[in-house]
Amino acid sequence: MDNQPPxxxxxxxxxxLKSWLLTRDHKRIGVLxxxxxxxxxxxxxxxxxxxxxxxxxPGPTLFTPDTYNKIFTLHxxxxxxxxxxxxxxxxxxxFVLPLLIGAKDVAFPRLNLASWYIYVVGTVVALxxxxxxxxxxxWTFYTPYSTQSTTTVTAMTLGAFILGFSSILTGLNFIVTVxxxxxxxxxxxxxxxxxxxxxxxxxxxxxxxxxxxxxxxLLILERLFGIGIFDxxxxxxxxxxxxxxxxxxHPAVYxxxxxxxxxxxxxxxxxxxxxxxxxxxxxxxxxxxxxxxxLVWGHHMFVSGQSELASMVFxxxxxxxxxPSGIKIFNWLATMYKGQISFTTPMLYALSFLCTFxxxxxxxxFLGTLSVDVHLHxxxxxxxxxxxxxxxxxxxxxxxxxxxxxxxxxxxxxxxFWGRIxxxxxxxxxxxxxxxxxxxxSQGMPRRYFDYIPEYHSLHATSTVxxxxxxxxxxxxxxxxxxxxxxxxIPGDNPWGSLSLEWTTTSPPPTENFAVTxxxxxxxxxxxxxxxxxxxxxxxxxxx
Amino acid sequence: xxxxxxLFLPPGGSTVAPEVDALFNFLVYVAIAFFVLIMxxxxxxxxxxxxRGPQVLTPGISHNTALxxxxxxxxxxxxxIVFVWGFRGYLKQxxxxxxxxxxxxxxxxxxxxxxxxxxxxxxxxLVVPAGKPIKLLLSSQDVIHSxxxxxxxxxxxxxxxxxxxxxxxxxxxxxxxxFCAEYCGTKHSAxxxxxxxxSDREYQQWLESTSASGTGMSAVDxxxxxxxxxxxxxxxxxxxxxxxxxxxxxxxxxDVEMTGGGRVIVDENxxxxxxxxPRAKVVAGYQPxxxxxxxxxxxxxxxxxxxxxKSLSPTKEDDGQPAPRP
Ligand code: HEM
Ligand SMILES: [Cu+2]
Numbered sequence: 001m002d003n004q005p006p007x008x009x010x011x012x013x014x015x016x017l018k019s020w021l022l023t024r025d026h027k028r029i030g031v032l033x034x035x036x037x038x039x040x041x042x043x044x045x046x047x048x049x050x051x052x053x054x055x056x057x058p059g060p061t062l063f064t065p066d067t068y069n070k071i072f073t074l075h076x077x078x079x080x081x082x083x084x085x086x087x088x089x090x091x092x093x094x095f096v097l098p099l100l101i102g103a104k105d106v107a108f109p110r111l112n113l114a115s116w117y118i119y120v121v122g123t124v125v126a127l128x129x130x131x132x133x134x135x136x137x138x139w140t141f142y143t144p145y146s147t148q149s150t151t152t153v154t155a156m157t158l159g160a161f162i163l164g165f166s167s168i169l170t171g172l173n174f175i176v177t178v179x180x181x182x183x184x185x186x187x188x189x190x191x192x193x194x195x196x197x198x199x200x201x202x203x204x205x206x207x208x209x210x211x212x213x214x215x216x217x218l219l220i221l222e223r224l225f226g227i228g229i230f231d232x233x234x235x236x237x238x239x240x241x242x243x244x245x246x247x248x249x250h251p252a253v254y255x256x257x258x259x260x261x262x263x264x265x266x267x268x269x270x271x272x273x274x275x276x277x278x279x280x281x282x283x284x285x286x287x288x289x290x291x292x293x294x295l296v297w298g299h300h301m302f303v304s305g306q307s308e309l310a311s312m313v314f315x316x317x318x319x320x321x322x323x324p325s326g327i328k329i330f331n332w333l334a335t336m337y338k339g340q341i342s343f344t345t346p347m348l349y350a351l352s353f354l355c356t357f358x359x360x361x362x363x364x365x366f367l368g369t370l371s372v373d374v375h376l377h378x379x380x381x382x383x384x385x386x387x388x389x390x391x392x393x394x395x396x397x398x399x400x401x402x403x404x405x406x407x408x409x410x411x412x413x414x415x416x417f418w419g420r421i422x423x424x425x426x427x428x429x430x431x432x433x434x435x436x437x438x439x440x441x442s443q444g445m446p447r448r449y450f451d452y453i454p455e456y457h458s459l460h461a462t463s464t465v466x467x468x469x470x471x472x473x474x475x476x477x478x479x480x481x482x483x484x485x486x487x488x489x490i491p492g493d494n495p496w497g498s499l500s501l502e503w504t505t506t507s508p509p510p511t512e513n514f515a516v517t518x519x520x521x522x523x524x525x526x527x528x529x530x531x532x533x534x535x536x537x538x539x540x541x542x543x544x
Numbered sequence: 545x546x547x548x549x550x551l552f553l554p555p556g557g558s559t560v561a562p563e564v565d566a567l568f569n570f571l572v573y574v575a576i577a578f579f580v581l582i583m584x585x586x587x588x589x590x591x592x593x594x595x596r597g598p599q600v601l602t603p604g605i606s607h608n609t610a611l612x613x614x615x616x617x618x619x620x621x622x623x624x625i626v627f628v629w630g631f632r633g634y635l636k637q638x639x640x641x642x643x644x645x646x647x648x649x650x651x652x653x654x655x656x657x658x659x660x661x662x663x664x665x666x667x668x669x670l671v672v673p674a675g676k677p678i679k680l681l682l683s684s685q686d687v688i689h690s691x692x693x694x695x696x697x698x699x700x701x702x703x704x705x706x707x708x709x710x711x712x713x714x715x716x717x718x719x720x721x722x723f724c725a726e727y728c729g730t731k732h733s734a735x736x737x738x739x740x741x742x743s744d745r746e747y748q749q750w751l752e753s754t755s756a757s758g759t760g761m762s763a764v765d766x767x768x769x770x771x772x773x774x775x776x777x778x779x780x781x782x783x784x785x786x787x788x789x790x791x792x793x794x795x796x797x798x799d800v801e802m803t804g805g806g807r808v809i810v811d812e813n814x815x816x817x818x819x820x821x822p823r824a825k826v827v828a829g830y831q832p833x834x835x836x837x838x839x840x841x842x843x844x845x846x847x848x849x850x851x852x853x854k855s856l857s858p859t860k861e862d863d864g865q866p867a868p869r870p
Contacts, residue, residue, distance in 0.1 A: 065730050138727050145687040232705030233831045275604045303699045305708040319623040330615045333585045338603050342595040362575040371564050371633025375697040378725040442552035444694025446725045449733035528604025
């Protein structure tokens with residue numbers, strides 16, 4: 001292990017701002033995306049704190065109802081379209097995918113850069129809508145509210161429409177990359193599970209996003225020209241919009257969670273130093289979830305007046321899709337069994353994920369249950385459920401992934417001590433914020449409420465306190481990550497002793513990723529056959 | 545009738561609540577069981593197999609068919625049970641008993657209005673007799689709203705283009721919160737009301753006092769009251785402002801242009817027709833969105849409304865005079 005950062009690093013060569021803005025290197029594009037999504041996360045996070053402050057006590061606290069409505073709409077739209085959808089695939093995925101399969105880059109590097117610029121344009125258009133007065137429809141843009149609203153719905157939906165292209169192009173790029181650019185010996189079943197997850201995600205990105213695009217275009221046309229697709233006054237049907245919207249947006253929740261599950265597979269195997277349990281099941285179930293996920297959108301519409309028969313079918317399919325997600329939890333647990341578990345910062349996030357995602361999944365069962373969903377639909381129970389899945393699942397996985405690949409990305413190590421402290425604070429703050437919301441929702445507190453009856457006060461206040469605990473965790477994290485650039489230790493190529501491919505090159509990697517094209521002779525999880533030290537000497541036996 | 549009380553749910557107040565609550569409780573127990581099982585395994589493994597020394601090889605356990613079949617089958621059976629149980633409850637929530645009393649519910653930015661079979665109307669307060677099934681025929685005047693009574697475990701969206709239906713039967717007298725559960729704008733969180741369940745006798749009394757013919761009131765005053773209680777005021781102003789529909793101010797006795805050409809002089813018969821069959825003649829520049837009040841307005845109420853509208857057109861000296869406010 002050397003004590004100096006390697007000279008030939010993608011971070012340094014070539015240098016200059018222009019070389020970054022015109023880069024075709026997937027690693028640099030990944031870093032550019034990381035900057036983008038972190039910015040979006042900060043904006044969305046500040047908005048979230050504002051929501052929680054308003055709800056600290058009943059009655060008006062800080063804002064007017066109209067301002068509050070805009071704040072929660074922007075929080076949702078920013079977090080979904082600008083942050084969580086591009087987060088793991090476009091930021092981390094871009095960085096690690098070619099490294100994980102031993103490729104020099106993605107299949108279409110220029111397209112990759114183009115998709116980042118499209119992301120930036122979409123983001124600017126979406127953020128412009130804030131300065132032009134902001135949207136008040138909720139991130140779901142339900143008609144006919146959204147066709148009648150006088151706020152900047154058109155700009156925000158146009159932004160989301162543009163962002164969709166970025167997502168589609170990234171998906172396309174990843175699919176071709178996985179098919180065509182695997183290094184010699186990297187068979188499908190030697191691919192790390194993160195690659196399978198990104199692949200399944202890419203399939204959804206390509207198939208589902210166009211539907212959202214068309215829906216948003218129809219919404220814009222309806223607003224501009226009154227074409228009468230959704231407006232009942234002109235013979236349209238507002239519920240049709242909900243079908244279109246959820247046809248994308250339910251699969252989209254898998255765009256959010258599948259890559260997170262990919263990261264968790266990597267983390268649990270690496271930090272338990274154990275062969276992954278049920279590799280094929282995890283790989284195939286990712287793809288199966290991606291496809292079956294298209295058939296459950298109606299579970300968002302159990303009280304919308306859709307037919308009882310349709311509701312029954314959607315409920316049944318929802319349960320079937322839920323099963324493979326649940327089983328993955330058992331696969332990860334079995335992976336830990338008889339392993340050698342270390343409690344590094346990334347592993348703490350993986351353990352947090354096991355706890356919070358389990359809660360998110362189990363409460364999803366409540367919502368898939370027809371009679372119970374009638375009571376819980378559109379209450380804080382749903383808010384708690386999807387935050388347990390998206391924050392407790394996706395964000396925990398993202399943070400685990402960022403901490404795991406940080407030394408590879410930047411050639412610097414953050415403070416492990418502060419890393420663990422922050423992980424614990426975030427875990428506690430998260431549960432304090434969102435667990436009370438399950439109780440609130442069960443008691444009947446509807447979502448998107450500016451004000452509430454006094455009975456709900458103490459639970460809301462607890463939730464607001466939790467949001468500040470979480471904020472403290474994130475501030476500590478920001479501090480030690482920034483500090484690591486200048487003061488972080490030099491980690492060496494493989495600080496975690498992992499067997500997967502990205503750790504065989506230098507940290508940070510050179511522009512071309514690997515000095516010589518790697519020959520793959522073993523699977524990424526063969527901890528029963530070798531240790532990281534022996535990988536370098538290429539002692540693999542091959543077949544997994 | 546006893547209700548199942550859980551840690552989380554509010555006390556049930558309808559006949560379907562016990563079934564929903566029993567399933568909810570079952571789900572809570574199953575969820576806790578799985579959560580505890582999974583967390584115990586995480587903690588036990590984390591402690592027992594924590595890394596103690598330098599790297600050594602670990603056992604290569606790649607799968608175990610018996611174990612995997614177990615953890616696929618058990619959840620499958622459980623969700624199978626939950627699915628059937630939930631569907632049966634949902635059917636109960638959806639299928640209205642034959643003898644139900646029908647109440648028309650209209651959601652509108654930002655209040656609820658109720659029209660009872662006997663002709664009474666009320667706003668933000670639904671009054672119903674205990675022990676009788678109540679059928680709710682829901683619709684909306686503008687955007688989507690959702691009728692939600694947590695204590696009854698019922699919720700149904702109110703749509704602008706068609707009726708949706710739900711029902712409940714509250715076994716005991718009492719008051720229950722009514723919320724709007726579908727986001728509808730500025731005062732979404734203020735669109736709350738009460739369901740007041742009363743005894744049969746009280747209900748009859750209430751009906752009488754509410755639908756009372758305006759005895760002791762002038763026709764114009766009664767009309768002014770109906771203008772609000774029948775929600776005319778949500779689309780027709782009485783001060784000259786154009787809303788979703790034409791204003792009532794200076795309407796009577798004037799001639800107006802119709803959609804598709806032609807002019808009509810507004811007289812009693814035109815007003816009556818517009819209330820009972822709004823789409824027969826639509827004033828130019830407006831959408832044909834007014835609901836019919838056929839069956840919701842009695843003869844003497846019609847008379848009073850027409851008298852009120854007439855009072856808003858002081859034929860000779862009409863300028864400058866402030867419009868009467870109800
Ligand atoms: C275990 C698998 C899951 C099940 C069984 C499940 C079930 C459901 C159901 C039935 C609803 C509708 C609730 C209602 O509106 O009343 C819902 C809502 C929601 N779920 Fe999930 N879900 C699962 C996973 C996810 C994932 C992975 C995400 C995101 C990463 C997610 C995000 C959401 C969101 C955002 C909503 C709220 C939609 C809205 O009303 O605005 N869910 N879920
Ligand atoms: Cu409403």
